[in-house]
Every structure is written in C-alpha cells, then in structure tokens.
Amino acid sequence: MGIVGCFLMPHPAIMIEEVGKKETLKVKNSIEAAHRVGEEIVRLKPETIVIISPHGPVFQDAICVYDFPLKGDFAEFGVPELTLEFVPDEQLKAEVLKKANEKKIPTVKSSIINYSRYGLKKKLDHGVMVPLYFITRHTADIKLVPMSFGMLPYEDLYTFGKAIGEAAESLDKKVVVVASGDLSHRLLPGAPAGFDPEGKVFDEKLISILERFDLDALYDMDQDLIERAGECGLRSIWIMLGTLDGREVKAEVLSYEGPFGVGYCVAAFYPEGKTESWLERLLKRRAEDIKKRRENEDPYVKLARQSLETYVRTGKVIKVPDDLSEEMLKQRAGVFVSIKKRGQLRGCIGTFLPTRKNIAEEIIRNAISAGCEDPRFSPVEPEELPELVYSVDVLTTPEPVDSPDKLDPKKYGVIVKKGARTGLLLPDLEGVDTVEKQLEIALRKAGIRPDEDYEIFRFEVKRHH
Known part of the structure; x- marks a missing residue:
C-alpha cells in the first residue's frame, strides 16, 4: 500500500455551478476533468485523501497541518448552505508529522496558531473545498488530512512529500494526494494579478514538464519566470511530487484553460515501478557541486567560510591569517557577505563604507553577522555548515x-x-x-x-x- 495516485486540481469557486451559474460554461473543460478525477479516485479506492492548499495558514518557515474540525462552506462566495464535512485521519496525520520531524522539516499544527491574528477562520479554505466538492460528487466515504504549504525551499517541500509517502507505506494505507493550485494569474489583460506575457510562457513550460515528469527541469525553472507568472500552485505541486519519490510515474494532463486570466490545470500521476530516488540524486549532485566550490574558492570566500564555521563551532572569532594578499591586508572597503542554502538566501550582512582596519577584518565580522545576526533568519546551526554557499562583494x-x-x-x-x-x-x-x-x-x-x-x-x- 501507500500512495496510489496523485492529482493536480485548480480551485476557482466559479467552477461550482451553485457559485458560478452560467459562468461555469467558460470552464467546462476544467469541470469535466475534475469529475474525471473523482471517478479515478473511486477506482483507486483510497482510505484517505491528503490535500495541500495555498490558501490556509502559509508560513515562511513551516508547513501547517490542519488540526481543527474539518468543515467548510462557500459562504464567502454567496452560497452558505453549500457545506462539506470530513472525518480526519488522525493516525496518518500523526505519522506524517513524525516522519517530517525525523527529516527535520519544520511543521506546525493549526491548533497552536492564533487564527484571528492572521485574519483566518477555523474552517476549510476554498483551496481545499473546491477540489473536494468535485471528488465528493463521486465518493464521500474517505478520511482527510488537509494542510497548507510553507515558503520553504522546493526540495524541503519535496522532502515533506516523501515523508507523506513513507507514512502511508508504514501504516499500510491506500492514500491519494491532491495538490490544489492554480497556475499563472497573469495570462490576460485585466487578470486578477495584472498581465505579464511571461505568464503564458510559465504555464506552457510547467505543463510540458508535468507531462514528461521531468523533475530536473522543474527544479531548474527560472526563478524570475516563476515570480512574473504570479502562480499559487507550484509549492503544492512540489509536495505532491515528493510523495512519489523513488517511483516510476505515469503522468497525464487532463485539461488546461485560462478564460479568466488564471491558468487552470488538471493532471493525474500514477506510481508504477520503483526507480532511483530523485531527492538522493539531487543531494548527491549538490554535495559534489559544493565540494568543487570548496576546492576552487578564492581567498575572500575561503576567509568568509572559515570565519563563520569557526564561530559557529567554537564561538571564537578567527585571527586574520598572515598569508593573505596585500589588498586584503592593507586596503579598506565596504564588504557584503551573502550566504545561501539550497539556492535560498540564508543571510546577508554588509557595510557600504569600511568600518574595520582592512578588508580581511571586514569579511570576518560580516561573515559572522550574516550567519548569526541577520534578523530575517535564525542563527546558522553547525549541521548546516556543509550545505552553505558563500559570496563576498567588495564595494x-x-x-x-x-x-x-x-x-x-x-x-x-x-x-x-x-x-x-x-x-x-x-x-x-x-x-x-x-x-x-x-x-x-x-x-x-x-x-x-x-x-x-x-x-x-x-x-x-x-x-x-
């Protein structure tokens, strides 16, 4: 047992006839595909659906698993009488949280969150409700584990998905995973998030990647393109894909359209035979890349790295080495030290005018500050050091x-x-x-x-x- 199928589903309430009325005709293809997903889930006979939404509590540093009564309605769309209610799978939820903790992926249960502080209500959001509306037209006898993604690096989201897959297998449960999310919100002039011609480019590339199930291409997608697209589904997709790690996958895009300037895609993914773990291959590739960087780093970067590593491990500030260049030892300048982890910024602190005796001292102090004193991040932990990548800008x-x-x-x-x-x-x-x-x-x-x-x-x- 384990993950028996995964689906990408959009979540515009206008797809629901009670809400959209005649407007639903404009999203006919998405509606038909959503019903097909419901039929497929009936065929797969899962015990539980795990669904990832972009519209619950979304935190910068953690994934939120819903821990309140699983009820929802469409009151915000003018149809309060249309309600859904589900039985939670407490066993699977607990096992997912356990596996995620083992993998050091930060998670939080919604029961410890002050919902009023974030302007949220303790009910299922439309990112959950819309896909499940169509699924429950075909079957209602399924338990639920809903969650929202966090703004974590993609590979951490993927690793969390892997934890979901491992939890389902360890409990010998048949589980379906639904990634709720829309694609670009900027397809047409007058679209909800404005218009950007790159929105269409993003959707076309993403759909092609999903059809090929090409995780390398997805990981290497241009971040500027992603930002300009104004999407809301990519992080849901990364978690879903992680649940299939180590499996051959049959992928099928069931529909795509964007009549209101937002891309709606419905796709299905079925695990087949076993294969190499993409996550393990990615981590191996990154370790090799960092090893090469260490072997070829110049004195500026080497000094920044050694400064932070020494401070994190011992609490001591290193002395300026004697074998540095004359420029580093005798010249003064402002210096910025930037640190990245898994492609994401981990800290950046600098001085635009010199504050120390020389460039070397400027690097040492700013490297420590970037790793331990950047107010946007928690201090670097010793176990993170092998993954960090440094750059030094001399101004x-x-x-x-x-x-x-x-x-x-x-x-x-x-x-x-x-x-x-x-x-x-x-x-x-x-x-x-x-x-x-x-x-x-x-x-x-x-x-x-x-x-x-x-x-x-x-x-x-x-x-x-």
Missing part, C-alpha cells in the same frame, strides 16, 4: 547621482537615503533587471515613500564566489 566608495538615468542594476548597486533612513541593494541580483525595480526594493527596505525627496548613490562591486 567601491558610493558616489551621488542626480538622476536614475545614471543607474544600471546589472553594473551598479544603489543606496537611497532620507535622513537616517537608508536602503541598499547590491547590483546584478536575480529578478532585478530594471532601474525602477531596483529603486522600488531599495526604497521599501529604507521605509522611504517613492514621492519623498531622497538622495541616490551608486557603487560598483567586485564579486567573489
């Missing part, structure tokens, strides 16, 4: 500019200043390809309104990675 002295026309986000970093409020953005950052976006982010970091009279400075960096 030129900032110079004032009298016009945004003299900025270039690829060449120059930017500093905006109004009184004591200051915001800085390094150059050549992924997804920051226009001056407007660069200034927008810098102003937001500084807490400066765009209509205020503020100063602009530019600087260049020499990047070591």
Whole structure:
C-alpha cells in the first residue's frame, strides 16, 4: 500500500455551478476533468485523501497541518448552505508529522496558531473545498488530512512529500494526494494579478514538464519566470511530487484553460515501478557541486567560510591569517557577505563604507553577522555548515547621482537615503533587471515613500564566489 495516485486540481469557486451559474460554461473543460478525477479516485479506492492548499495558514518557515474540525462552506462566495464535512485521519496525520520531524522539516499544527491574528477562520479554505466538492460528487466515504504549504525551499517541500509517502507505506494505507493550485494569474489583460506575457510562457513550460515528469527541469525553472507568472500552485505541486519519490510515474494532463486570466490545470500521476530516488540524486549532485566550490574558492570566500564555521563551532572569532594578499591586508572597503542554502538566501550582512582596519577584518565580522545576526533568519546551526554557499562583494566608495538615468542594476548597486533612513541593494541580483525595480526594493527596505525627496548613490562591486 501507500500512495496510489496523485492529482493536480485548480480551485476557482466559479467552477461550482451553485457559485458560478452560467459562468461555469467558460470552464467546462476544467469541470469535466475534475469529475474525471473523482471517478479515478473511486477506482483507486483510497482510505484517505491528503490535500495541500495555498490558501490556509502559509508560513515562511513551516508547513501547517490542519488540526481543527474539518468543515467548510462557500459562504464567502454567496452560497452558505453549500457545506462539506470530513472525518480526519488522525493516525496518518500523526505519522506524517513524525516522519517530517525525523527529516527535520519544520511543521506546525493549526491548533497552536492564533487564527484571528492572521485574519483566518477555523474552517476549510476554498483551496481545499473546491477540489473536494468535485471528488465528493463521486465518493464521500474517505478520511482527510488537509494542510497548507510553507515558503520553504522546493526540495524541503519535496522532502515533506516523501515523508507523506513513507507514512502511508508504514501504516499500510491506500492514500491519494491532491495538490490544489492554480497556475499563472497573469495570462490576460485585466487578470486578477495584472498581465505579464511571461505568464503564458510559465504555464506552457510547467505543463510540458508535468507531462514528461521531468523533475530536473522543474527544479531548474527560472526563478524570475516563476515570480512574473504570479502562480499559487507550484509549492503544492512540489509536495505532491515528493510523495512519489523513488517511483516510476505515469503522468497525464487532463485539461488546461485560462478564460479568466488564471491558468487552470488538471493532471493525474500514477506510481508504477520503483526507480532511483530523485531527492538522493539531487543531494548527491549538490554535495559534489559544493565540494568543487570548496576546492576552487578564492581567498575572500575561503576567509568568509572559515570565519563563520569557526564561530559557529567554537564561538571564537578567527585571527586574520598572515598569508593573505596585500589588498586584503592593507586596503579598506565596504564588504557584503551573502550566504545561501539550497539556492535560498540564508543571510546577508554588509557595510557600504569600511568600518574595520582592512578588508580581511571586514569579511570576518560580516561573515559572522550574516550567519548569526541577520534578523530575517535564525542563527546558522553547525549541521548546516556543509550545505552553505558563500559570496563576498567588495564595494567601491558610493558616489551621488542626480538622476536614475545614471543607474544600471546589472553594473551598479544603489543606496537611497532620507535622513537616517537608508536602503541598499547590491547590483546584478536575480529578478532585478530594471532601474525602477531596483529603486522600488531599495526604497521599501529604507521605509522611504517613492514621492519623498531622497538622495541616490551608486557603487560598483567586485564579486567573489
């Protein structure tokens, strides 16, 4: 037993006739495909459905498993009398949380959350309700384990999905997994999240990847493309795919359409024979990549890494090595140290003007600060050190500019200043390809309104990675 089938389903309430009325004709293909999913679930005869929603409590650092009475309605869509209620599978939920804890994937039960603080109600959200509306038209005798994803790295979401699969197998349960999520919300002018031509490109690429079940291509998707698409389903998909780790998979896209500017895709995934674990292959590849980085890192990056590793393991600040270059020992400059883990930022702290005796001391202090004092993240733990990737930016002295026309986000970093409020953005950052976006982010970091009279400075960096 274990995972017997997985499905990607959209969640627009307009698909439901009681809500959408005549408008449902515009999503006929999605409705027919959703009913086909219901029929397939009847054929598979699972004991439990695990469903992942983008519209429950979504946290930056944890996955939330619902732990309240599993009831919901469509009152927010004008149909309060349309309700659904389910029996929770407490055994599977407990086993999933246990397996996730063993894999060190942070999870939280909704019962410990202050729902009013987040403007939420303790009832099933429409990300759960819409797919289950169609499934329950065909069968209602199924237990439920609903959850929302967290804003974790994709591979952590995938690892959590693997925990779901292992939990189902250890309990010898037949389980179906449903990833609730829409694709791009920016397909057409007037779409809910605005229009971006890259929305269509994203949907076409994602559908092709799902049809081929090409996890490498999914992992390597351009992050800027993902951001511009304005999607809400990709993280649900990553958890679902993780439940199939180590299995050959038969994939089928049942429908796709986007009449309201939002992409609706229904797809089915069936586990077949066993194969190599994609997750293990990914981790092996990453370990090899990091090993090569360590072997070829320049003195700036090596010093940053050794500074943080020594401090995390011993609590001591290393002394400046004697064998460094004259530039590192005698010159002064502002320095930023950036740390990434599994492709995600893990810390970044720097100084845009020198504060230490030399560049080497600047690197040592800022590396420790980036790993242990960045307020956006918890301090780096010793077990994380082998996975960290470092870069060091040495800054030129900032110079004032009298016009945004003299900025270039690829060449120059930017500093905006109004009184004591200051915001800085390094150059050549992924997804920051226009001056407007660069200034927008810098102003937001500084807490400066765009209509205020503020100063602009530019600087260049020499990047070591």
